[in-house]
Amino acid sequence: MTAAVETTMAAGVPRRAGFVDLGAVLLTILTIIVACIWFFPVFWALSTSLKTDQEAIADGINILPSNPTFNNYLYVIQHSDLPIWYLNSTITSVGITFLVVFMSACAGYAISQLRFPGRMALWWTILASFMIPGTALIVNHFIIIAGVKLLNTHLGVILPLLVAPVTVIVYKQFFDGIPRDFREAAVMDGANEFQLLFRVYLPMNWGITTALAIITFIGAWNNFLWPFLAIQNEKMMTVTVGITQVQDTFGVAYARVIAGAVMAGLPVAIAYLLFQRRVTQAITLSAGIKG
């Protein structure tokens, strides 16, 4: 409680000298309550995953597990393909992240710094594709990927997910903002365009690349529709698609299903908690706001 009051005081809300601003205190308390309600489903999933199956479906409300146990997690790891799904998700997500960031940096640099025929046409196509719903293309992606015999492969999952106009737009705007002096100085020293991009421009702000990589990774890990269509073979599934299979196999073992869900969400949750600032930066950048 004291913490809450202190936070409010520190926030510098208008208040008359000598009085605690009651409105501000109430607002802070309300904020904490709303945040707890908002977070409750995640908390409840964590709590359920540590319960035994009997306790999970017992009458009444037990907020915390009476005897916390990791048995559900062990059971899911041992009785499903979760470890393989983890591997598949890691391969596809890392592949997508690396390729998207690399291709976007190169393209963004060329559009921003070089003059070449078709430059504006390319830029307008990228801006236009921003509006077009990629999900409507699932049918044709399926036909194309099936045509080159890449269904049920990592590459087949990766390819259609490489279309990422936003990353190019962010890079282009970042490169646009770098003063020409840097470029001229480096050119004087005899640097070519590739050295300029990888030794001068990108190192100038690795933060942007990190931010874009993290948000691309999270997006790739979380993608559901395309991996769900492209993969029928259970051994090739990503975690995001696979855990719905756990539900089918385990049936009414709720605590185990939830333990599987927690494990599927863990890598992205950790990525977010470790790189909070970068995630925020990536989101404000991609919306075109200076954070």
Add this chain to the structure above:
Amino acid sequence: MLKSKRNEALVAAVLVAPFVAIYGWMFVYPTIQMVILSLQKAPLIVSAEGQSSFVGLDNYMRLFKDPIFYTSIKNTAYFLLLTVIPGTAMALAIALMVTRLKGWGQSLILSMFFLPYVLPITVVYLIWDWMMNFQFGIAQHLIAFFTGKPVNVWRAIPWFMPMVALITIWWTNGFSILLFLAALRNIPKEVYEAAQLDGATRWQLFWRVTFPLIWPVTVLCLTIQLILQMKIFDQVYLFSQGGRTQVTMVMVQYIFESAFIKNDGGYAATVAVAMFVVVIAFSVLNFQALRAGGSR
């Protein structure tokens, strides 16, 4: 000193090549192919008995008379109504609450609000399916309190869309919250101080100072949400599994069903083209309308 124009174009070609190749193969080509496919009677999986043939506008004629197609548009519109404005309003309210806090307290509260955004949809689905479980779900206590009895929300049609909308707001709101927070931080402190000296109340401060200043970001959030939520599929598909999907059908889901369940690739492409048109028209209209609203 100056490098030749040709050399520059050559370097540029090398740099944009990977991107252009992927873009052409995975975006431009399928878009064109989709339009061509929509003029054909074509199975998704071409086999000996099922060959594709050109049928002109037959698919489109069928589309205009297809009640399920209209249902899918109606449900998508209903979903937009339930998510776009309520979600953005809620995000603004949360951002206003979070921006008052300082230091680690703010980080903690913000991560509690933001965390759902980074979770995969299947995780969100499993968590909420469990919360709402007809027999054992903890939310049923709340539902029973208000309605007198537990409700199987995924099978009760009037409950379905509002529940999916609520969960979608819970899941995706972190994005808008962050945008609003960034906008609120960009408002100079002096503006508030001046208004406070004039004796403005908290309520007046918001409506007279804050809201006009963050209106452009509000427009941005509404636009992004509209375009994003129009593509709704995952949640509706997952929660309606095993139920009567036709009643709760949304646009992308109808593309999916036509192609992958009925093996009717041509018709699925027709639905996709229709969706393209609707989404683009909506984005343009929305942008124009909100810009007009903002200039007042």
